Amino acid sequence: MARVPELYGSLVFNEKVMKDKLPKDVFKALKKTMEQGTHLELDVANSVAVAMKEWAVENGATHFTHWFQPLTGATAEKHDSFISPVGGGEVIMEFSGKELVKGEPDASSFPSGGLRATFEARGYTAWDPTSPAFLKDGTLCIPTAFCSYSGEALDKKTPLLRSMEALSKEATKVLNLLGNTEVTSVTTTVGPEQEYFLIDEKDYAKRKDLIFTGRTLLGAPSPKGQEMDDHYFGSIRPRVSAYMHDLDEELWKLGIPAKTKHNEVAPSQHELAPIFDTTNVAVDHNQLMMEVMKKVAHKHGYVCLLHEKPFAGINGSGKHNNWSMSTNTGLNLLEPGKTPGENTQFLVFLMAVIKAVDEHADLLRLSVASAGNDHRLGANEAPPAIISMFLGDELTAVVDAIEKGTLFSNEKRVQMETGATVLPHFFKDTTDRNRTSPFAFTGNKFEFRSLGSSASVANPNIMLNTAVADVLAGFYEELKGYEGEALQDAVKALLKKTIIEHKRVIFNGNGYTEEWVEEAAKRGLYNFKSTPEVLPRLITPENIALFVKHGIYTETEAMSRYEILLENYCKTLHIETCTLQDMLNHEFLPATLKYADQLTASILAKKQVCTSISTKAEEKQLAFATEKYEALYELVEKLHADTVAAEGMEDLLEQATFYHETIIPEMVSARELADAVEAVMPKDVIPYPSYSDMLFYV
Numbered sequence: 028m029a030r031v032p033e034l035y036g037s038l039v040f041n042e043k044v045m046k047d048k049l050p051k052d053v054f055k056a057l058k059k060t061m062e063q064g065t066h067l068e069l070d071v072a073n074s075v076a077v078a079m080k081e082w083a084v085e086n087g088a089t090h091f092t093h094w095f096q097p098l099t100g101a102t103a104e105k106h107d108s109f110i111s112p113v114g115g116g117e118v119i120m121e122f123s124g125k126e127l128v129k130g131e132p133d134a135s136s137f138p139s140g141g142l143r144a145t146f147e148a149r150g151y152t153a154w155d156p157t158s159p160a161f162l163k164d165g166t167l168c169i170p171t172a173f174c175s176y177s178g179e180a181l182d183k184k185t186p187l188l189r190s191m192e193a194l195s196k197e198a199t200k201v202l203n204l205l206g207n208t209e210v211t212s213v214t215t216t217v218g219p220e221q222e223y224f225l226i227d228e229k230d231y232a233k234r235k236d237l238i239f240t241g242r243t244l245l246g247a248p249s250p251k252g253q254e255m256d257d258h259y260f261g262s263i264r265p266r267v268s269a270y271m272h273d274l275d276e277e278l279w280k281l282g283i284p285a286k287t288k289h290n291e292v293a294p295s296q297h298e299l300a301p302i303f304d305t306t307n308v309a310v311d312h313n314q315l316m317m318e319v320m321k322k323v324a325h326k327h328g329y330v331c332l333l334h335e336k337p338f339a340g341i342n343g344s345g346k347h348n349n350w351s352m353s354t355n356t357g358l359n360l361l362e363p364g365k366t367p368g369e370n371t372q373f374l375v376f377l378m379a380v381i382k383a384v385d386e387h388a389d390l391l392r393l394s395v396a397s398a399g400n401d402h403r404l405g406a407n408e409a410p411p412a413i414i415s416m417f418l419g420d421e422l423t424a425v426v427d428a429i430e431k432g433t434l435f436s437n438e439k440r441v442q443m444e445t446g447a448t449v450l451p452h453f454f455k456d457t458t459d460r461n462r463t464s465p466f467a468f469t470g471n472k473f474e475f476r477s478l479g480s481s482a483s484v485a486n487p488n489i490m491l492n493t494a495v496a497d498v499l500a501g502f503y504e505e506l507k508g509y510e511g512e513a514l515q516d517a518v519k520a521l522l523k524k525t526i527i528e529h530k531r532v533i534f535n536g537n538g539y540t541e542e543w544v545e546e547a548a549k550r551g552l553y554n555f556k557s558t559p560e561v562l563p564r565l566i567t568p569e570n571i572a573l574f575v576k577h578g579i580y581t582e583t584e585a586m587s588r589y590e591i592l593l594e595n596y597c598k599t600l601h602i603e604t605c606t607l608q609d610m611l612n613h614e615f616l617p618a619t620l621k622y623a624d625q626l627t628a629s630i631l632a633k634k635q636v637c638t639s640i641s642t643k644a645e646e647k648q649l650a651f652a653t654e655k656y657e658a659l660y661e662l663v664e665k666l667h668a669d670t671v672a673a674e675g676m677e678d679l680l681e682q683a684t685f686y687h688e689t690i691i692p693e694m695v696s697a698r699e700l701a702d703a704v705e706a707v708m709p710k711d712v713i714p715y716p717s718y719s720d721m722l723f724y725v
């Protein structure tokens with residue numbers, strides 16, 4: 028693979044291509060726009076469009092599309108070809124600056140939460156020059172923002188860019204005040220680790236639940252699960268390895284720096300992590316990565332499952348959002364350096380994140396809420412639903428010292444004693460691993476671990492950026508006007524006050540225990556257990572004021588997102604309950620009857636041969652199957668009636684709560700009954716591939 032450097036980014040209109048293709052002044056103007064967000068003149072856009080088209084056509088493209096992220100959670104594209112008739116039945120390939128900068132997809136069928144009445148279906152896409160254009164299946168894809176005729180954001184990119192700007196503005200003000208006057212902007216950086224399952228396409232095709240809902244609604248556990256911990260970091264099977272290899276190559280071509288891959292805890296579960304990038308690009312790349320993962324899986328006879336909980340009884344999939352802030356001068360603001368206790372600038376930003384996470388825990392929790400992720404959070408396999416922070420020993424000692432006003436002495440870092448002289452000696456990381464914390468400091472960044480595997484990482488980053496921007500704005504207000512020693516004192520006082528007020532959010536222990544749930548309640552931390560419980564936090568007066576203050580969402584935009592999230596939750600559950608009823612009615616109940624028939628036939632046949640022969644076992648089995656059959660049938664009737672009731676509810680929150688409180692428990696009970704029968708049924712009667720088939724034979 029000597030050709031990786033050549034392969035890398037070969038499908039991306041990146042800086043190297045731009046430099047080659049663009050006149051010098053145009054390249055300079057574009058770069059300024061990319062780096063400083065300055066307005067781009069139409070003549071520059073025209074020139075860029077010509078170069079883009081030329082490059083795209085040279086690489087086999089025939090179409091272009093404005094690629095955007097509507098509020099469905101997926102990405103959207105509408106392809107137009109470059110052709111333009113020139114008479115005489117001939118065409119040339121054309122692409123203008125206007126077409127590059129603005130698009131006008133008919134947008135009436137995307138969710139807008141009432142933002143855009145359907146009679147006024149116009150939506151606009153606007154080129155985002157900060158995320159590079161790329162080629163996909165012969166189409167030039169141009170990352171764009173998506174908004175309504177009246178300018179409201181209809182997507183995730185627009186508020187994300189707004190939140191990055193807000194953070195940059197507030198962080199720069201604080202840095203300048205602290206004497207770091209060279210800094211003119213700050214960007215947030217993100218590296219999302221993505222978990223996924225691979226199962227065989229043939230099994231997938233036989234499971235309606237996977238096809239319609241992305242997760243199994245039925246299925247008895249296989250004799251072996253993940254209890255041996257033998258899959259985690261285990262050697263990768265050849266077929267999976269071939270997939271991963273192919274996947275890396277496809278991602279590299281798209282300029283996505285896929286770096287780390289390994290087997291995860293659950294059987295058939297894996298993880299892929301790229302190297303971090305600016306948040307905007309990382310979010311786009313993660314969307315693209317999920318798409319490529321599915322596509323490449325297909326080539327290998329797999330289906331890639333990105334659902335948060337495809338299988339009961341074994342771990343589900345999440346995403347770890349590694350996050351930091353970095354200045355235009357190249358400084359990572361969360362890098363503690365050798366002596367964090369003396370690094371004022373680091374401490375200010377660390378404290379800002381601590382306060383942000385404590386004050387806006389509701390928004391962080393909300394940003395990861397979905398029907399799928401409800402199965403993980405709080406289920407002792409993912410971080411708990413309570414948002415707390417892990418700092419590790421060294422930083423905890425530092426913040427303790429600040430609180431007590433004692434001087435923090437940075438003891439010599441401990442040399443790791445491996446006990447084997449042939450191994451190189453290395454220094455212990457200042458933070459240990461704590462897998463149960465939702466928000467952990469990991470050396471020079473924070474890792475927000477509550478994200479679901481299938482969702483865009485845009486929302487969590489919008490909330491995180493906004494929360495930290497807001498705290499920094501407050502810090503600035505408290506510190507401005509001071510200089511020299513007075514400023515030093517003011518900073519010290521601010522740090523002390525902040526840690527006293529917000530240390531309740533710091534928790535270095537085991538987040539999976541019942542004691543923590545009690546302790547967190549005593550500390551006054553939120554514990555939103557489900558999506559319907561937390562969603563209303565999006566539109567509380569104080570949160571709307573926060574969004575408006577920092578220009579993230581208008582009130583209408585926040586309301587629309589609230590409505591879309593609720594609607595999405597209800598629709599997801601509606602599809603799940605309908606799929607479950609369908610599978611029970613058409614597959615599982617008939618299979619149970621067939622099983623009962625076989626038993627009955629056996630009893631009758633034996634009796635015919637000889638009346639004294641025992642049929643005790645069959646009778647017992649028959650009684651068991653019949654009892655479960657009847658109970659299951661009753662539950663299906665109940666599920667059906669309750670689904671109709673849910674559909675009739677006009678109030679979305681009431682509907683969502685009903686799904687959560689009534690329908691989900693019924694689905695769980697139905698599953699328990701069905702799985703108990705599946706566990707004793709003959710293999711050829713089970714109407715779909717079993718957990719063993721799916722998880723252990725790929």
Ligand code: ADP
Pocket residue numbers: 216217218219220287300301302303304347349350351352359471472
């Ligand atoms: P883990 O040990 O948590 O599994 P990985 O190496 O798999 O760690 O992932 C760590 C992720 O954090 C990578 O995507 C890496 O690029 C990212 N990362 C490293 N530094 C930063 C930073 N300053 N900002 C954001 N992400 C970062």
Ligand code: MG
Pocket residue numbers: 220347474
């Ligand atoms: Mg990690």
